[in-house]
Structure formats: structure tokens, C-alpha cells
Amino acid sequence: xxxxxxxxxxxxxxxxxxxxxxxxxxxxxxxxxxxxxxxxxxxxxxxxxxxxxxxxxxxxxxxxxxxxxxxxxxxxxxxxxxxxxxxxxxxxxxxxxxxxxxxxxxxxxxxxxxxxxxxxxxxxxxxxxxxxxxxxxxxxxxxxxxxxxxxxxxxxxxxxxxxxxxxxxxxxxxxxxxxxxxxxxxxxxxxxxxxxxxxxxxxxxxxxxxxxxxxxxxxxxxxxxxxxxxxxxxxxxxxxxxxxxxxxxxxxxxxxxxxxxxxxxxxxxxxxxxxxxxxxxxxxxxxxxxxxxxxxxxxxxxxxxxxxxxxxxxxxxxxxxxxxxxxxxxxxxxxxxxxxxxxxxxxxxxxxxxxxxxxxxxxxxxxx
Numbered sequence: 001x002x003x004x005x006x007x008x009x010x011x012x013x014x015x016x017x018x019x020x021x022x023x024x025x026x027x028x029x030x031x032x033x034x035x036x037x038x039x040x041x042x043x044x045x046x047x048x049x050x051x052x053x054x055x056x057x058x059x060x061x062x063x064x065x066x067x068x069x070x071x072x073x074x075x076x077x078x079x080x081x082x083x084x085x086x087x088x089x090x091x092x093x094x095x096x097x098x099x100x101x102x103x104x105x106x107x108x109x110x111x112x113x114x115x116x117x118x119x120x121x122x123x124x125x126x127x128x129x130x131x132x133x134x135x136x137x138x139x140x141x142x143x144x145x146x147x148x149x150x151x152x153x154x155x156x157x158x159x160x161x162x163x164x165x166x167x168x169x170x171x172x173x174x175x176x177x178x179x180x181x182x183x184x185x186x187x188x189x190x191x192x193x194x195x196x197x198x199x200x201x202x203x204x205x206x207x208x209x210x211x212x213x214x215x216x217x218x219x220x221x222x223x224x225x226x227x228x229x230x231x232x233x234x235x236x237x238x239x240x241x242x243x244x245x246x247x248x249x250x251x252x253x254x255x256x257x258x259x260x261x262x263x264x265x266x267x268x269x270x271x272x273x274x275x276x277x278x279x280x281x282x283x284x285x286x287x288x289x290x291x292x293x294x295x296x297x298x299x300x301x302x303x304x305x306x307x308x309x310x311x312x313x314x315x316x317x318x319x320x321x322x323x324x325x326x327x328x329x330x331x332x333x334x335x336x337x338x339x340x341x342x343x344x345x346x347x348x349x350x351x352x353x354x355x356x357x358x359x360x361x362x363x364x365x366x367x368x
Contacts, residue, residue: 006066006081007088009057011098011158013045015150017143018103018118023150027053029101029165030080031065040149045097072297075323083294088160096155099163105142105174106167110196113231113345114222114262114302119167130348142174148181156186163192163218170199176208183211192216194260196232197240201251209252218258219244222266224273230356231266233349241281248285257282257291264298265307265338268320269359271295297323301338308335311363332367339367 008028016024016034024034025044035049044050056063062070072079078086088098108120117123117134127134162182169175170193179191191212197219201209209215221240222228228237248257259282261267261274275293284290297304304324307315312328315321342353354361354368361368 004057004060004062004081005085005090006057006069007084007091008081008099009063010054011088011091011094012084012101013050013097013099013154014101014103015044015147016103017147018106020141020143023146026050028066028080029103029163030068033065040146041153042150043153043155044150045154068297068299071325074325075297078294080296091158095157096159098158099161100151100154100159101163101165102147102178103165103167104144104147104178105169105172106140107142107172107174108166108168108196109171109198110168110232110235112196112220112233113266114264114298114300116300121167126348132344142172144174144177147178151178151181151185156182159186159189161190161192163194165194166196168196168199169193170195170201176205179208183208187211188213190214190216192218192258194218194220196220196235197244198235200243201247206252210254212254214254214256215252216256216258217244217247218260220260220262221274222262222264223270224277226356227267227270227273230351230353231264233351241277244282248282253285253287256285256289259291259293261293261295262298263295263304263323264302265304265311265360266302266357268304268315268323269318270357301334301341306331306334306338308363308366310365311360314359314363335364335367339364343368 012027014026014029023037023040025037026034027050035047037044053063069079069081073082084099091098106119106121108122111120111123111126115123117127121140124134124140164175175193182191189212191214195217220232222231225237228240229235247255259278261271263271278291278293282291305328307324309330312321312324315324345351346353
């Protein structure tokens with residue numbers, strides 16, 4: 001019987017301030033069913049809702065809302081749960097979180113295909129400029145000061161890791177401001193920045209980086225060259241690679257790298273292209289510490305459930321059909337929605353899905 005113990009359930013705390021006026025929290029950044037608080041002085045880690053979830057996990061059952069890990073564990077790829085179990089293992093009763101995932105500023109210079117206005121100020125602007133319905137109408141603003149107030153009520157004794165989730169975390173000053181606060185309380189941790197790779201690290205932040213045991217850049221790369229440019233619009237592959245290679249050579253020596261690859265209907269057939277580039281150019285930092293390369297499945301409309309029968313047969317031929325759920329069935333309504341979205345933004349951005357991903361487009365010929 002599989003042991004479903006999850007160190008993120010027992011030691012994780014995800015705080016989401018991306019929606020103005022709300023404080024959302026849970027144990028994990030992958031869950032969408034957040035709890036809510038209206039009090040900046042509350043110790044969110046000790047809330048009854050999270051404690052109840054910890055007790056449920058001890059029964060060795062999947063909790064509702066943990067589908068991302070559950071589905072990943074049906075494939076050959078590591079889930080967030082199994083990855084953190086390998087890293088942390090089982091923990092004794094804790095005074096506070098071992099891992100914090102913090103979201104408080106959606107300022108971003110990209111409007112990636114797999115993302116949306118809930119996590120990107122450019123997406124919000126992009127939709128508004130083209131009169132496309134946007135369910136998120138809240139103006140963007142940083143909530144760094146509110147995050148600091150919330151963190152001031154949380155015990156950092158057991159803290160091992162903080163992950164900044166954007167937006168683009170290296171853009172502007174708000175994430176550096178919170179990093180300074182964290183360092184003042186506990187710098188013996190790993191501080192991670194989720195980044196799209198377009199932004200340099202300014203030298204004025206080097207001293208702050210050096211205060212931490214380790215700073216890790218989680219760089220989102222979902223392909224190379226034109227395939228990258230399509231998915232991570234309006235980023236440009238050459239600029240991004242030049243930037244991250246420059247960071248590799250100049251950032252403080254306690255800087256390490258992790259490449260996060262989201263596997264979707266767009267890039268699942270081409271992942272070997274990124275594998276090859278990483279092995280050749282970005283397999284380690286300048287001290288020889290290995291670059292971690294993680295892969296996880298996309299959700300929303302670009303997930304691997306929204307494939308055609310032709311696509312499924314192609315995945316089967318490439319020994320990739322295990323990435324699709326066993327109960328998969330072609331869903332015309334969802335595929336039509338996906339294709340409509342592809343066509344809409346291809347026209348707006350002067351892109352061409354069929355030219356960029358020819359094998360994939362052929363599988364959607366009945367809908368395109």
C-alpha cells in the first residue's frame with residue numbers, strides 16, 4: 001500500500017494575496033480551494049482548517065483538492081508530494097511551517113499561453129486592450145507590506161524553504177523587500193524565486209542573496225526557440241538564454257538553478273529539445289552544482305485531457321500515453337474551446353500554431 005504522507009500538508013503554508021482585499025491560504029500552492037482570513041494578525045499555519053487536513057492525511061487517503069499530485073503519480077513524473085517527501089521526509093510536530101509559498105504581486109512582463117490574468121498584469125492589460133472578457137477586474141498592486149504583517153505572526157523556527165511565486169518575482173522591488181524581512185528573522189533557509197528568465201539580478205541585491213544559505217532560481221522554460229517564444233509571449237528565446245547564462249556567471253556563488261517545464265498539448269512531443277539544450281548549456285552553476293530539471297503536467301485548457309483521438313494514438317506511438325488518464329475520452333466541447341482560444345490569440349499576436357507545432361496541429365485538423 002502506498003504511503004500517502006505529505007510533508008507539504010504537515011509543514012507547508014501557501015499565502016495568496018493576488019486578489020486585492022483578500023487573504024487566501026492553504027497548505028499548498030497547487031490547491032485552488034483556498035481558505036480565507038480577514039485578519040493580518042492571525043497565525044494561518046495553526047488554523048483549524050489546516051489542522052483538520054493534517055489529521056485526515058494521517059488516514060492515508062487522498063484529500064479533495066490534491067488531484068494535481070494524484071494524477072502526476074499515475075505517470076512517470078514526480079509529483080510535488082513525492083518530491084518534497086524525498087527532500088524533507090516525515091517531520092515531527094512543528095511550531096510553524098517548513099515551507100512557505102508566497103504570492104503578493106502579479107506584476108509581470110509576459111502573458112504566457114498557460115497562464116492568465118490572475119497571475120499576470122500584462123495578461124490583464126492584454127485582454128483589456130483587445131476588449132476580451134476578463135473575470136479579474138481588480139487593479140494590480142503590490143501587497144508586500146501586508147505580507148510582512150502576516151509573516152510577523154508566524155513561527156519561523158522550523159522554516160527551511162520560502163518560494164516566491166509571481167507574477168515575475170525579479171521584476172521591481174516588492175519581493176526583495178519581503179526577502180529582506182525574512183532574512184532579518186531566519187536566513188538559514190533556501191529562498192526560491194519563480195522567474196520567467198527575462199530579468200537580470202541587480203548587483204545591489206547580491207549582499208542580500210549572500211545572507212541566505214541558498215538562493216534558487218526556478219526558471220520556467222517550456223521549449224526552445226520558436227516554441228518557447230510562442231508559449232511565453234512576448235519573451236524571446238535568445239534574450240532569455242543570454243540572461244540566465246549571465247546570471248549563472250555573475251550571481252553570488254550560493255545561487256543555484258531549477259528549470260520548471262510545464263508539459264501541455266503544445267510541447268509534450270518536443271520536450272527532448274529542451275532536455276538537449278539544458279545538458280549542453282545549463283546543466284550546472286559555475287561551482288558545479290547540478291541544475292534541477294522538473295516536469296509537471298499543465299492544467300486548464302492546455303492540459304493533456306484536451307486531446308483528440310489522433311493525438312492520443314500519436315502519444316501511444318511515442319510511449320507517452322501513460323500521461324493521459326486511464327479514463328480519457330475525447331471531449332469535443334473542451335477541444336473546441338481550446339482551438340478557439342488558440343485561433344484568437346494567434347491572430348492578436350501574429351503567431352501560427354500550425355507552423356510552430358506542426359505534428360500537434362495535424363492531430364487537431366478536424367477542429368482547426
